[in-house]
Each structure stands twice: as C-alpha cells, then as structure tokens.
Amino acid sequence: MLSQxxxxxxxxxxxxxxxxxxxxxxxxITIGTNVFETFYLENAGASMRLLVEGNTASHTFLxxxxxxxxxxxxxxxxxYISQNIENKYxxxxxxxxNAGASQGNSxxxxxxxxxxxxDLKKVIELIKYxxxxxxxxxxxxxxxxxxxxxxxxxxxxxxxxxxGWIMVDGSHNxxxxxxxxxxxxxxxxxxxxxxxxxxxxxxxxxxxxxxxPGNFTLKESDQLENxxxxxxxxxxxxxxxxxxxxMEAISIEDDLPITSILFNYLYSGNAGFNAALAKTQFSSLLxxxxxxxxxxxxxxxxxCPKELGEDILNRIxxxxxxxxxxxxxxxNLMFQDEVLFCNEVNDFIAKYR
Amino acid sequence: MNLRKxxxxxxxxxxxLYCFARTDTPGRLSDSLNLKASYNSxxxxxxxxxxxxxxxxxxxxxKTKKSGKMKDFDKERFVSANLGWYHHPYFHDNFYFTAGWxxxxxxxxxxxxxxxxxxxxxxxxxxxxxxxxxxNGNVSVVRLAGYYYALLSIGGGVGYDFSKIRHKPFxxxxxxNLLSLYPYNSxxxxxxxxxxxxxxxxxxxxxxxxKF
Numbered sequence: 001m002l003s004q005x006x007x008x009x010x011x012x013x014x015x016x017x018x019x020x021x022x023x024x025x026x027x028x029i030t031i032g033t034n035v036f037e038t039f040y041l042e043n044a045g046a047s048m049r050l051l052v053e054g055n056t057a058s059h060t061f062l063x064x065x066x067x068x069x070x071x072x073x074x075x076x077x078x079x080y081i082s083q084n085i086e087n088k089y090x091x092x093x094x095x096x097x098n099a100g101a102s103q104g105n106s107x108x109x110x111x112x113x114x115x116x117x118x119d120l121k122k123v124i125e126l127i128k129y130x131x132x133x134x135x136x137x138x139x140x141x142x143x144x145x146x147x148x149x150x151x152x153x154x155x156x157x158x159x160x161x162x163x164g165w166i167m168v169d170g171s172h173n174x175x176x177x178x179x180x181x182x183x184x185x186x187x188x189x190x191x192x193x194x195x196x197x198x199x200x201x202x203x204x205x206x207x208x209x210x211x212x213p214g215n216f217t218l219k220e221s222d223q224l225e226n227x228x229x230x231x232x233x234x235x236x237x238x239x240x241x242x243x244x245x246x247m248e249a250i251s252i253e254d255d256l257p258i259t260s261i262l263f264n265y266l267y268s269g270n271a272g273f274n275a276a277l278a279k280t281q282f283s284s285l286l287x288x289x290x291x292x293x294x295x296x297x298x299x300x301x302x303x304c305p306k307e308l309g310e311d312i313l314n315r316i317x318x319x320x321x322x323x324x325x326x327x328x329x330x331x332n333l334m335f336q337d338e339v340l341f342c343n344e345v346n347d348f349i350a351k352y353r
Numbered sequence: 354m355n356l357r358k359x360x361x362x363x364x365x366x367x368x369x370l371y372c373f374a375r376t377d378t379p380g381r382l383s384d385s386l387n388l389k390a391s392y393n394s395x396x397x398x399x400x401x402x403x404x405x406x407x408x409x410x411x412x413x414x415x416k417t418k419k420s421g422k423m424k425d426f427d428k429e430r431f432v433s434a435n436l437g438w439y440h441h442p443y444f445h446d447n448f449y450f451t452a453g454w455x456x457x458x459x460x461x462x463x464x465x466x467x468x469x470x471x472x473x474x475x476x477x478x479x480x481x482x483x484x485x486x487x488x489n490g491n492v493s494v495v496r497l498a499g500y501y502y503a504l505l506s507i508g509g510g511v512g513y514d515f516s517k518i519r520h521k522p523f524x525x526x527x528x529x530n531l532l533s534l535y536p537y538n539s540x541x542x543x544x545x546x547x548x549x550x551x552x553x554x555x556x557x558x559x560x561x562x563x564k565f
Contacts, residue, residue: 027482038443040483108539122486129492267540
C-alpha cells in the first residue's frame with residue numbers, strides 16, 4: 001500500500017515537473033495590440049533572450065540593439081516607450097550574447113563583432129519567421145549598438161532585411177570616437193572653466209586630454225570614456241539620467257535576473273574583444289548604405305559626440321536621411337528627451353514601414 | 354573537465370562520503386538518516402528542495418562559562434544529498450543535484466545553527482521557446498533547451514529541533530544558500546536562495562516505535 005502511494009506520488013511529481021518545463025518552452029506566437037512574450041535564439045554557444053512587447057498586429061518591429069558591450073536591453077523598456085511606441089508598433093528587446101538574460105556555457109571565444117553581426121541577422125530572420133515574412137523591421141543601435149548595427153548594415157546584403165536604420169548616440173568608428181571625445185572635452189571643458197563651473201573637475205579632465213593627444217590605447221580610450229561620462233553630469237542643461245533608479249523601476253516588474261545582468265556586464269565589458277573594437281571603424285564602408293536612416297544625438301554627448309552622426313550623414317548614400325540633435329541630452333537621448341525620441345522614431349517608422 | 358567526468362566525480366564523492374559515514378557509524382541506515390523538504394525561494398521566485406542527510410559524527414560539548422554556569426550543546430556532522438529546483442519566469446527553471454557536508458550545532462533548548470558547503474550539477478531549462486536559425490535562414494525549435502553547469506553552494510541557517518524537549522521527530526529550519534553556476538557565459542552566475550522547511554528524523558521514529 002505504502003509503495004503504491006509512493007509510486008503514485010512519484011508520478012504526480014514527475015508529471016508536474018514535465019508540465020512546468022513544457023508549458024514554459026511551448027511555442028506561443030501572439031498577434032495583438034498589447035503583447036508581452038519572451039523567446040530565445042540559440043546561436044554559436046549562446047541562447048539570447050528576446051522580449052517582444054507592444055503591437056505585433058502592426059507587423060512592424062523595432063529591434064533595440066543595446067550598448068555596452070554587455071549592458072542588456074532591459075533598461076530601454078521604459079514606461080514612456082511602452083506608452084508611446086509600443087501602442088503603435090512592436091518593440092523587440094534583444095539581449096545580445098553574454099549580456100542581460102542571455103545564457104550559455106564557455107562561449108567567450110564567440111564574443112566578437114562578426115559573430116554578433118550574424119546574431120543580429122538571425123534575430124531578424126527569427127522575427128520574420130514568427131510574425132510573418134511581410135513584417136517590417138527597423139533596427140535601432142545605441143552606443144556600442146551603433147557599431148554593431150553599422151557592421152550589420154555594411155555586411156553583404158543585410159540592409160535589405162530592414163526598412164530603416166536608427167542610430168541613437170551611437171558610434172560607428174571607435175578611433176574617430178576617441179578623437180572627437182577628447183576634442184569635445186577640451187572645448188567644453190575650457191568653456192566651463194571660463195564660466196567658473198566645476199573648475200577643479202574640468203582641470204583634471206583637460207590636463208589628461210592634453211597629456212594624451214592621440215593614437216589611443218585601450219586604457220586611454222577607457223579613461224576618456226570615463227571622463228566623458230562624468231563630464232555630462234557637470235552640464236546643467238542636460239536632463240540627468242539615473243540608471244540605478246531606472247533599474248529599480250524595471251527589475252521586479254519584468255522578472256529580470258539581476259545577477260546574470262551584472263556578471264554578463266562585467267565579463268563583456270572586460271572581454272578581450274574590446275581591444276579589437278577600439279580599432280574598428282565602418283566609415284569607409286558607409287557608402288554602401290542606401291536604406292532610410294535616422295540619426296539622433298545629444299548636444300552634450302561626450303561619449304559619442306554628435307560629429308559621429310555627421311560623419312554617417314555625410315557618408316551614407318541613402319536618399320532618405322535625417323539627423324536631429326537634442327539640446328537637453330547627453331549619451332542617453334531616449335531617456336533624457338523622451339518626447340523628441342518617441343516622436344522622431346514614430347514619424348520615421350510611419351514614413352518607411 | 355568535461356560534463357561526464359564531472360558527473361562521475363560528484364557520484365563518486367557521494368559514494369565515498371556515504372561509505373565513510375557507514376564505517377564510522379554502524380547500524381541501520383535509517384538510524385542515522387534525516388529526510389528534508391523545503392520551500393526553496395529565490396527572492397520572489399518559487400522552488401522546492403528535497404534531500405537526505407546521514408549522520409557521520411555526533412558528540413556533546415560541555416563548557417563552563419566565566420560565571421560558573423555550565424553550557425552544553427550537541428555538534429553533529431552530516432553528509433547530504435539534495436535535489437533542488439527554482440522557477441524564474443522568462444529566464445529559466447533550474448534543477449540541481451548536490452552532495453554536501455553539514456555542520457550543525459544544537460543547544461539543549463533545541464535551537465540550532467548550521468553551515469553547509471555543497472557541490473553538484475545543475476541543469477537549466479530556458480524560460481521560453483528556443484529557436485535555432487541555420488545559415489540558410491531555416492528556423493527550428495530546440496526541445497528542452499538549456500545548459501548543464503557545475504554548481505557550488507554555501508549555506509547557513511537556523512532552526513529548532515522539536516526532538517530535544519518536545520520529543521517530536523522533526524526540526525524546522527530557515528537557511529540562506531548562495532548558489533554559483535559555472536561556466537555561465539564564460540563567467541559565473543550567482544543566485545541567492547532561501548529555504549524554509551522541515552527535517553524529519555527517521556531514527557527517532559525507530560526509537561519511539563521500539564518502545565511499543
């Protein structure tokens with residue numbers, strides 16, 4: 001009798017566990033106006049999380065290609081974007097390999113730009129597989145995501161897969177980026193000192209820039225970025241963005257795996273491929289881009305100065321291209337000037353979808 | 354170390370610890386065996402844990418305080434085998450088997466503290482449909498997608514042993530465990546987990562039974 005009960009209980013437990021597993025991984029594709037669904041793309045040793053939110057019935061998808069490398073896409077999932085873009089189109093929050101909620105084993109050898117470019121291509125193919133081959137896809141690169149989207153747009157015939165390319169405070173040319181950051185720090189720093197604002201802070205920055213004139217090592221590049229990040233906070237015109245506060249608002253609500261995000265960020269930020277990235281540029285290949293392009297930059301973005309956008313604008317051969325500068329933004333325009341961001345992105349998508 | 358070797362190591366470690374325990378403490382297996390069941394929560398996420406612990410050593414310590422008062426407590430050492438699971442929506446379900454060493458110190462009042470390092474194997478199942486796209490753009494669904502990880506855990510907890518004063522064959526406990534999975538994206542993954550559960554003493558059951 002006892003062994004029969006034990007066997008019955010065993011069956012119930014196994015059945016329950018299998019139910020849990022299959023219900024989690026069961027394919028579910030929703031076409032609707034207020035969708036929230038998660039799925040994964042497995043590619044070259046990484047299982048990358050994709051969160052699709054918003055209006056999939058529009059058959060129009062905006063893929064967020066986050067910065068970092070290793071930052072994760074969770075931070076872009078703000079209430080404002082949800083209320084002002086997701087009501088019209090679907091937004092795809094893609095955690096790149098070794099970032100956010102993406103998982104895998106010993107896959108560090110595959111953490112490189114060509115592999116990530118291939119990942120992005122497969123993300124788009126997967127979106128079209130799930131929601132229809134006639135879906136309109138737009139890619140939006142922020143910061144490092146700018147380098148990744150530039151790589152994607154200039155590789156093979158990739159750009160034919162998307163209806164538009166949006167760059168938000170992105171970089172397509174890291175050596176040029178470092179040069180522009182240094183020049184901006186020197187110029188704005190001197191203006192701020194002349195206005196008697198944060199004098200000692202700016203003097204420290206200016207002295208570093210003067211001592212490191214060019215041909216930057218990875219260490220110098222990192223230090224310039226560090227100063228660029230601080231410099232933004234010294235400018236009173238900038239709407240300051242608090243990453244920690246944003247994380248607190250999002251983390252529990254979206255079931256974010258906090259430690260995964262943290263360890264992925266630490267690993268990717270210090271991974272060997274950053275040395276190769278520091279020498280990477282796509283300026284010479286931008287002539288290939290004929291797809292409609294929208295460039296959004298912050299007036300006070302020291303990390304990716306607006307002159308990077310001007311370089312893209314001058315080099316791409318797309319007939320439809322537009323650049324907008326936010327006067328109140330630094331490096332995170334989508335949070336620092338939400339109204340401008342959503343209006344410009346919505347108008348761009350509406351025009352070219 | 355590949356996965357097969359790692360599994361074999363865990364298995365052999367469990368056997369060795371068990372044999373060591375058997376030579377040290379003769380008698381029926383159930384005379385020194387406790388069964389554990391707990392709710393295994395990770396922040397707000399649910400889970401469960403089942404396990405067994407086998408007493409390897411048990412001794413009484415008596416100390417005299419400066420005030421002259423006597424203070425006594427029991428020290429016990431266990432080897433344990435545990436099966437755990439937690440569910441993190443949209444991230445993964447994690448099933449993990451561990452073998453561990455538990456050090457427990459129980460006061461005469463019944464209150465106890467414990468510390469236990471554990472080693473084991475984890476298998477995750479991703480929290481969503483997983484796809485693979487080949488180089489020709491063909492898409493397929495990956496069944497039971499997830500990863501194996503080596504797992505290390507350290508945990509500490511407090512509890513109350515109802516057998517000390519109330520002569521009931523169980524203990525209640527609360528324990529905090531820190532799980533680490535490796536290699537997770539070429540680095541590690543840390544996960545805090547809190548257990549609230551019960552430990553059932555099989556040997557107590559035998560002793561009580563023998564009275565009748």
